[in-house]
Amino acid sequence: MSSSTVVQFNIQIGDELTFNVKPLLNEVKHALDKLIETGQSTVIDLRSIPLAPGEEEKILNVLGLGEVQARLDALGLSEVIETRYAGVWIVTHYNDDDHIISRFIEVTSMPEILCSQTEDIMAAYSRLGLTLNDEQKNNVEDS
Amino acid sequence: MINDSNRDKTLGETLREQGISRRSFLKFCATTASMMALSPAMIPKIAHALENARRPSVIWLSFQECTGCTESLTRAHTTTIESLIFDFISLDYHHTLQAASGHAAEQARETAMEENYGKYLLIVDGSIPMDNPGYSTIAGISNYDMLMDTAKGAAAIVAVGTCAAYGGIPHAKPNPTGAVSVGDLIKDKPIINVPGCPPIPVVITGTLMQFLTFGSLPELDHIGRPKAFYGKSIHDRCYRRPFYDKGLFAETFDDEGAKKGWCLYKLGCKGPTTYNACATTKWNDGTSFPIEAGHPCLGCSEPDFWDGGSFYKALSMPTENITRTVIYTAAGAAAAGVALGAMNRHKKNQAVATHNRTSIDDLKK
Amino acid sequence: MSEIEFLNWVRGPGFQIAIIIFVAGVIIRFAEILLLGRKPNLAEAKGSEMRGGLCTIVSRSFPDKNTFQRSAFTEVSGWIFHGGLFITIFLFAPHILMFKDIIGFGWPALPTPVIDAMTVVTIIALLAILVHRINNRALRFISTKEDYFVWLITILPLITGYLAFHRIGMTAPTLLAIHILSVELLMVIFPFTKLMHAFTITLSRWYNGAISGYRGVES
Numbered sequence: 001m002s003s004s005t006v007v008q009f010n011i012q013i014g015d016e017l018t019f020n021v022k023p024l025l026n027e028v029k030h031a032l033d034k035l036i037e038t039g040q041s042t043v044i045d046l047r048s049i050p051l052a053p054g055e056e057e058k059i060l061n062v063l064g065l066g067e068v069q070a071r072l073d074a075l076g077l078s079e080v081i082e083t084r085y086a087g088v089w090i091v092t093h094y095n096d097d098d099h100i101i102s103r104f105i106e107v108t109s110m111p112e113i114l115c116s117q118t119e120d121i122m123a124a125y126s127r128l129g130l131t132l133n134d135e136q137k138n139n140v141e142d143s
Numbered sequence: 144m145i146n147d148s149n150r151d152k153t154l155g156e157t158l159r160e161q162g163i164s165r166r167s168f169l170k171f172c173a174t175t176a177s178m179m180a181l182s183p184a185m186i187p188k189i190a191h192a193l194e195n196a197r198r199p200s201v202i203w204l205s206f207q208e209c210t211g212c213t214e215s216l217t218r219a220h221t222t223t224i225e226s227l228i229f230d231f232i233s234l235d236y237h238h239t240l241q242a243a244s245g246h247a248a249e250q251a252r253e254t255a256m257e258e259n260y261g262k263y264l265l266i267v268d269g270s271i272p273m274d275n276p277g278y279s280t281i282a283g284i285s286n287y288d289m290l291m292d293t294a295k296g297a298a299a300i301v302a303v304g305t306c307a308a309y310g311g312i313p314h315a316k317p318n319p320t321g322a323v324s325v326g327d328l329i330k331d332k333p334i335i336n337v338p339g340c341p342p343i344p345v346v347i348t349g350t351l352m353q354f355l356t357f358g359s360l361p362e363l364d365h366i367g368r369p370k371a372f373y374g375k376s377i378h379d380r381c382y383r384r385p386f387y388d389k390g391l392f393a394e395t396f397d398d399e400g401a402k403k404g405w406c407l408y409k410l411g412c413k414g415p416t417t418y419n420a421c422a423t424t425k426w427n428d429g430t431s432f433p434i435e436a437g438h439p440c441l442g443c444s445e446p447d448f449w450d451g452g453s454f455y456k457a458l459s460m461p462t463e464n465i466t467r468t469v470i471y472t473a474a475g476a477a478a479a480g481v482a483l484g485a486m487n488r489h490k491k492n493q494a495v496a497t498h499n500r501t502s503i504d505d506l507k508k
Numbered sequence: 509m510s511e512i513e514f515l516n517w518v519r520g521p522g523f524q525i526a527i528i529i530f531v532a533g534v535i536i537r538f539a540e541i542l543l544l545g546r547k548p549n550l551a552e553a554k555g556s557e558m559r560g561g562l563c564t565i566v567s568r569s570f571p572d573k574n575t576f577q578r579s580a581f582t583e584v585s586g587w588i589f590h591g592g593l594f595i596t597i598f599l600f601a602p603h604i605l606m607f608k609d610i611i612g613f614g615w616p617a618l619p620t621p622v623i624d625a626m627t628v629v630t631i632i633a634l635l636a637i638l639v640h641r642i643n644n645r646a647l648r649f650i651s652t653k654e655d656y657f658v659w660l661i662t663i664l665p666l667i668t669g670y671l672a673f674h675r676i677g678m679t680a681p682t683l684l685a686i687h688i689l690s691v692e693l694l695m696v697i698f699p700f701t702k703l704m705h706a707f708t709i710t711l712s713r714w715y716n717g718a719i720s721g722y723r724g725v726e727s
């Protein structure tokens with residue numbers, strides 16, 4: 001079932017239902033303050049908060065789209081966007097069927113998952129070394 | 144699939160060998176944290192624990208059940224990540240999912256038990272009939288015998304589904320098979336109950352992951368359920384709660400209130416007495432959950448939820464037909480009252496009749 | 509017994525038992541009172557029994573100035589907690605559902621926050637009444653064990669109901685079950701204690717008024 005066939009029951013999108021939208025956005029504001037004051041970043045799991053149909057969209061709408069939009073291809077697609085508010089990021093992980101499997105608001109200067117990881121860098125170093133070796137060998141053979 | 148030689152390797156090693164990047168691993172950990180209902184602050188700890196976790200052997204036994212729990216689990220939505228978990232565990236026996244049958248299957252169970260004695264994880268779905276063992280057997284072995292035998296060497300037992308956890312529908316009155324839960328029979332092993340009819344897929348995997356990640360039992364509530372998922376009631380997490388608090392209720396399934404998304408209490412919602420995670424994790428890829436679809440909660444993760452009267456009777460209503468009781472009682476009482484009244488009257492009249500008047504003369508005597 | 513079993517019991521067999529005792533008790537006691545009869549009054553009627561009776565039912569609810577000044581506390585607190593009990597019992601949506609299930613019809617409810625506030629007010633009034641009863645020498649002297657027992661059984665459903673609604677202290681099914689059980693206790697002792705006055709009050713006031721009415725005097 002693709003998400004476009006999902007039927008929305010009864011409730012019109014946009015109804016202020018759980019009143020969790022505002023507190024959540026306030027929490028984001030607090031987190032930004034913390035980031036400025038102490039440099040500490042915050043991660044909020046959007047799937048752990050009771051939200052009525054349409055409320056997640058509402059939060060995303062308020063935060064909007066900013067300057068950065070990145071796509072990762074790591075065990076399925078992931079999407080990392082900076083919102084209209086610098087330092088507030090939305091990280092969404094999808095599975096192979098393009099279904100959202102988790103979604104976080106990260107308040108940080110750079111979401112961890114965007115950074116190249118030390119282990120991967122090390123692996124890359126040896127891989128590149130091997131590739132260059134091969135190239136050299138090929139070059140020697142060619143000439 | 145990860146082959147058997149990988150059993151001694153840690154998950155970190157296995158994943159690296161498969162060429163899975165650290166970044167992918169981080170994504171896996173973040174999703175796992177979300178799945179386990181743990182705070183995102185735990186992600187680094189999860190990463191560390193998973194990095195060093197070893198591949199466990201899992202034996203899955205199915206007793207009096209409808210396979211709904213297995214269906215739910217195998218439809219867990221995070222295909223990529225889930226398959227990683229499934230690759231990671233070694234599901235050595237599951238008679239619905241395994242290819243082997245008959246003696247070969249039982250052989251597999253016995254081998255897994257022997258090789259991993261004291262270390263394997265036992266998962267059970269379905270309740271155990273204690274009336275006549277013939278009600279449910281596997282390879283000629285009664286459910287009771289198989290459970291007791293397999294439980295001996297288990298590190299822990301996970302009772303998946305309300306049937307295994309509390310008896311479920313087979314245990315509903317009048318309980319014709321004498322069905323009991325795993326916890327009724329086994330007292331000397333740690334048991335994690337993951338009730339639900341069926342349990343929410345991510346709750347099953349989340350609980351398993353918690354055990355596999357940290358190698359320890361999650362914190363359990365007073366009836367053995369992981370607090371991470373069953374710590375709050377549906378009512379406490381329900382997005383319709385503001386309407387309940389204001390006293391705005393849907394009276395029928397299609398009235399104005401229902402269309403406006405008001406509280407379903409009057410339609411029999413058991414959310415106030417039900418502890419489960421579906422109000423936040425939701426069902427079907429996080430699409431929705433029953434209350435969001437306009438149907439009251441049935442209370443599926445609670446013991447004896449089948450015996451609480453009609454699913455559509457509000458929690459404040461008596462479960463039996465009280466009107467009839469009142470009418471019968473009133474009729475009986477009226478008759479009794481008249482009889483008693485007549486007796487009292489008779490007594491009174493007698494008292495009057497036998498009453499000796501005392502005169503001044505009497506007192507002077 | 510699991511907490512849900514407990515809840516199922518109080519909603520099922522427990523409620524049956526309580527309602528049987530309540531209904532049977534009230535009817536039998538009424539039958540006894542009514543069938544005992546009164547001596548025929550041979551004097552000539554100087555006024556209407558019915559008029560006097562009905563008037564008294566209402567008029568006795570409102571104290572005259574002197575009585576009010578003498579026992580203002582009893583009057584005010586009494587009114588508050590009786591009114592509070594009425595509102596919390598009969599005008600809370602889930603309660604109305606319960607009545608509707610038994611008698612077949614319901615009536616409009618008050619908004620839940622109002623009920624919530626009334627519960628607190630009623631509990632406070634009942635507590636004040638207890639303190640007054642203990643502190644006042646005359647009241648203390650005429651108080652029996654039954655009075656204290658009845659007070660306890662009356663305040664329990666209020667407290668347990670408040671806790672159950674706000675889900676304080678225990679798991680929700682247990683809280684709800686305890687609340688229902690406390691109401692069942694009330695129902696069971698109702699016909700056999702002073703609580704019966706909720707019904708007999710109209711009867712006795714009518715008698716008082718009727719006697720005076722017959723004699724043609726104000727009551």
Ligand code: SF4
Pocket residue numbers: 377378379381382383384385387405406407408412413414415434440
């Ligand atoms: S719909 Fe059910 S769970 Fe939600 S607020 Fe109403 S009673 Fe509670």
Ligand code: SF4
Pocket residue numbers: 339340377417418419421422432433434439440441442443444
């Ligand atoms: S709404 Fe209630 S009955 Fe339905 S799945 Fe959730 S916990 Fe179970």
